[in-house]
Amino acid sequence: MSALAQIPILPLLLATPLACTLLTLVVPERLIKPLNATLSALALGLALALALGFDATTGGYQFAFVRPWIPAFRIQLDLAADGIAVLMSLLNAVVYFTGTLTMWSLNHRTREYFAFISLLVFGVFGVFLSRDLFAFFFFYEVAVLPMYPLIAVWGSTRKAYAAMKLTLYLMAGSALLFPSLIALYVLGGGDTWSIPELARRGFDPSVQVFLYPFLYVGFGILAGMWPLHGWSPTGHVAAPTSVSMLHAGVLMKLGAFGILRVAIGILPHGAEVWAPVAASLATAGIIYGAFVAWRQTDFKYVIGFSSVSHMGIVLLGLATLSADGTRGAVFQMFAHGVMTALFFSVVGFIYDQTHDRDIDHYGGLATQVPVAGTLFILAALCGMGVPGFASFVAEFLVFVAALQAWPVLGIIAIAGLVITAAYLLRVLGKALFGPPNPERAGLLDLRPVQALPRVILAGLLLLFGFVPQLALDLISHIGAVVK
Amino acid sequence: MSAVTLILMVIALLGALVAVSVRDIVHAIFGLAGALLALAALFTTLGSPLVGAMEVLIYVGGISVAMIFAVMLSPHVGRDLRETPARRLGAALIASLLFAGAALAVLSGPAVPDTPEAAGAFDPALVGHALLGDWLLAFEVLSVVLLLAIMGAVIIATREPPAPADAAPAAEEARP
Amino acid sequence: MVLDTPTLTRLALAALAAPLCAFAIAGLALRSRPRAAAALVIASGALTALATLAILALADAPIQQVWTWLRVGDTDLGFGVLLDPRSRLMGAVVGVITLLVQIYSTGYMAHDPGRTRFFALLALFEWAMLGFAYAPDLLQAFIFWELVGLASFFLIGFWYDRPEAIAAAKKAFIMTRVGDVAMLIGLVLLFALAGTLDIRESLDRLHSLLQGHGITSLQVEVAAALLFVGVVGKSAQFPLHTWLPDAMAGPTPVSALLHSATMVAAGVFLFARFEELFLLAPLTRSAALLLTAFTALLAALLASVQVDIKRVWAWSSISQLGTMLAGLAAGGLSSGLFHLTTHAAFKALLFLSAGALIHHYGTQDLRALGRAGARRDRLTMLGLLVGAAALAGIPGFAGFASKEAVLTAVHDVPGRAAATGFALLVIGAGFTAYYVGRVAFLLLRPTAAEPHEPTPPDAHGHPPTTAMSASILTLTLITLALAFAGPLVASLLGQPLPELALAHAVPGIAAVALGLAVAVFDFGRKSSAPPLFERVPALHGLLLRGFYVDAIYQRVFVGAARLCARALHFAETRLLDPAADGLARLTLAMGEGTARGQSGQLQRYIGVAALLLACVALWLGFAE
């Protein structure tokens, strides 16, 4: 710990993807992929070191690194990590690393692709690690903007439409956020952007009630909040594999993280007043996403709408404003991130061979490609919230908290588990099981090198399923927002 | 208010009228020159002979002449200025609306002093001191602007036109 | 001899760890070596069986050992073992039956390409069930309850290239999940009421809280009812029973395991585990008694017309589970668990011997099996007949003692509900005897041939192997022995079996005798008269289709869910998305409209600006 404290680990973690972006732009073509793999592995190592070095017994913000950025407006580069940020950085690093490995076969404009990806990852790290509200928003935009070219250039189905839709939705969210953040700065005294400081000062109740919905909806759009989720399934579907992984796995978590850190963190009273609305929307999202996923015939659309449903669980957990619900929500963010990354990486692998994602056009994949099939089944089991997988404990905590806070909504949300099982088993039954489709006889299975990133993801799901304490230790210091 | 001033005003307005209404561009430029001369005289009656002199030198002697050169250098540059009545009507309407509004504002505005300052205060020497004292920076900037303008004008005016084949599609593209 | 606490705990942990390790190693490392996988799994099964038997036999006072699995805030979620009489009995049943099924499978699955996976999943199944049986706290119970469902999903859908197997597995998982949702809510409610996850402590606290008016009896009723819904789903009671007959699509050893010691038994065991809770909830208890007794009769009726031998046994399982649950609901803990034990043995025996016949003759049709000469497989038929006798409740066999104990327990409960339940159970017992007799006669006395018979996938055309025969023989002996185990079970559970008074036993025995007599009359003679139910074609058709319950579900619930999905899908694709797109298009149109004003003609811009300026001037002028 003391040795680690000497190393400015947070700036290093932030600088790694940025360096990756810059180096990717200049190194020779053949070095791009090794460079990205190396630097993403470095980021993963740093995130692991962060998680190991984090002192869970004291909690709070650690590894602080503060430098002035724009002194005239008291904007600082204020990096610090609490348990939530550590867990989320770990998630980001894992998805970054595995996503980079899954794109090894990319050969169309490789340089630009990896530059944008690492820029996006840089932004995500910045959001998770910034304690300064302005820097938070700055990094948030850095993370969101590369999505447009990534989908529009390297995407597939209706990519221009999807990219534009995504950008418009997210810009609408930002349009709600930016004035609200400035309002927080001004009303908070106009002399600090520090999130903890603003939270400590507190705001007038009427201000809180007025500002909270702007922040909640602004961040909620990125979190796939029903009914403003429209961008996310379309975006998932159109994006190339590693972008889908980052997009559903990490980017949607930024929204939930923003709600937790900024909206609820700074405006607890507003959160309390609006909690019933937030919880109702979240529950609607759980049920709605599950039902709509049931009707989909495209692999990625199923996963896309399942993300809406699963992010509903996150938002429901946050809306309980209780310690257990928030812990469950944060854990679910992690579990869902790893799970969808696994889903998209496997689907992407199959899509790359056939350029077809219609589940009716497949059958017996578990026989044809046993390794890929098994990994997909594992992800589906995690999606169903089966014990032994990371999402079980997370969903359990959220449901227990929700039942205590809003029994009726809690029961509806739990009933969503049945629909979740129905739509995931439908995919398994149609595409993974059943008689093998002879037209797909030539499908190749994952080679060991290709399996590695996917196996890492599946292993994480099982590891955190059997030893959830690993994650819960990090976030054990989350307290109830409303006692 | 002296009769001289009034006459000068009338001359200026008449010149301006010629400048904006006649059909021959050369006549219009002469109208402009006339109006500018009258204005230069007005400036002098307002106690600013220096400004009046500059007006004559730069406007009448420089700009007007440059305009005439420009007209002479480019054949068929509208020696016959014919605008549609609708266009003239629209322009007149807007101009007269603005005139009416602003005149109303001027006339109904707060009372203004009608005693001119002592003529002695308008010594050109004072102007010179101010120009090279308080306003030195602006003066220097202006000189740079002038220099650049002259250089730019030379460059723009001497550049060879590109081949028409290139120009045409560019123009097409710009039209949606 | 009584073992000390640490030894017992270690034994229990070993019993839990062995199958999990076997699952992991067989599933990951031995994929291409099926013999090694089978050997490993059987070794782990033997270890577990021995350990559970030792725990059953050599323990004294209840032992509870819990380690913290995870800590959330101030709440410790534990993982551990609770070794009280109930769990010791259940654990031993699981251990022994699973071992025998595993040994049997070496013969039965010898030709299947996926047998490594099969054995690995058997080990997973055993681990899940044992973890549930030994669970000392609510969360652990729920976790392993879910894992039992998961393992049975994979085993039912073992032949995953067959659509009907996948459909059956899906149905089993989703229908039991409906129960699971209710159970989860019930568990959370129980936790909220009692304030602890520890099962025994929570039950104790409930009692004192109820007496001290800390909670209302309604809350207890609701919690009990929710748990009972979970039981209904898992134990395939009406109205969530339709998945179990379909689960026959799995390999026969899976059916043997599923119907005897695991999966469906989990529901019964849950009821037994929370017996104290149900005793505090008289309304729920009465409702449960009626519902399960009704299920017992209904399923016995349905079993009477099936021609597929596995389907007969499947419906009979539902019927017998209803009987057990009725006994438990009547407060007869030892009767219910005794019937669970005997049923586990004889139902496993029935399935394994049926499997041996199917394996040999390549058909599941009772009549075809009879014609093919099933009676020549003497050992198999002996096992089948012993199991059948036990199922029918013929005096002297295991089923008789336990079923009579249940009937007596129900009879001893005062009130109209219990009386109705008793009547339903007695009639059910009569039909049970009838369909058992029917099966026996159809197998022993072949009838005329049918034109068209499909061949199931597990047909291999050879008589049972040694391993299969050995399992069947062992189970036959166990079944015979269990007839005399009643007092042992009763003393283990500390609740004596109800006295078998003649007055109570007469209706039951009479019903069995009548049922057998009708079976003899229908199938035992050389006559061309159609059997009982076929004389009423309408009823026969109704029974063959299970009273259309499944069809109604398809129409009502599945239909409603599909409709809901369609509606929401419509909302997504036709309302929400177009709304967003429309918004975008509106913005674009506004932009285009504005752009049209940008003609690029300088004078228009100046004109507009001047006009605005004029307006401002006019406004100023008039304002002055």
Add this chain to the structure above:
Amino acid sequence: MTPLTAFNLCALALFCMGLYGVLARKNLIAMLIGVELMLNAASLNALAWGRYGLVDPAHAAVSGQILVLFIIGLAAAEAAIALAIILAVHRHRHSVDVDDLDTLEG
């Protein structure tokens, strides 16, 4: 009517005539003439206000004149550039009709 108001009105009339020229003329040079008129109207106003002490009371004596001097200087620059552009446009398009010059259209 005070003299100042008369100067103001005269300047206003000049300005509006210039505006009329800019709006009504299609020929670029003719438009430039209008612009020059507008600039001179502004100069006249500035001088008049300076004379009557309404500009920058501290330096009332010179501020108006200085302002006008700058206007004249800038006008010279502007006229030079504008004429150069007009010549260039004429060479490109063989027209100085402003209606033809709409490549800026959005």
